[in-house]
Amino acid sequence: MLELQRRAFAEEGRRSGSNEIPPLIEALSSIAEHIASQTALVATEDGRIIGAIRGMVSGAACTIRALVVEPAHQGRGIGSVLLKALEDSLPNVARFDLTTNTVMEGNVPFYERHGYRVTELTRYSEGVTLAQMSKAVGRDA
16 A cells, blocks of 8 residues: 555655655555554455555544555546545544645545535645645534
């Protein structure tokens, strides 16, 4: 999952002007901890992981971490399937939150198509603005 994450975020790092963005510097131990204690889902093809997503639940909210798809497989709906699978796997969650980099112009529209809305924009650095997004689900939505 770590190597896939690094490949998937390489273009974002290039566009951001830094390879020091969180998904590119995340430690293997952090991902292993998420897999062991939280929800981690993968998409595979011919026994190889081509997509992954992690959800970190705290109370009634889930923070989505690192929805990634192998660059050669992007645009085939794998990210949409993983996002829905994560949401469906956590029926007691009332809200899903995430942060995405607007330097990747398709990110915000992708999540908006799945019901997420921008709640805040934060300037991270010169040329990099992060969009915090949220989606309410369940009975209280």
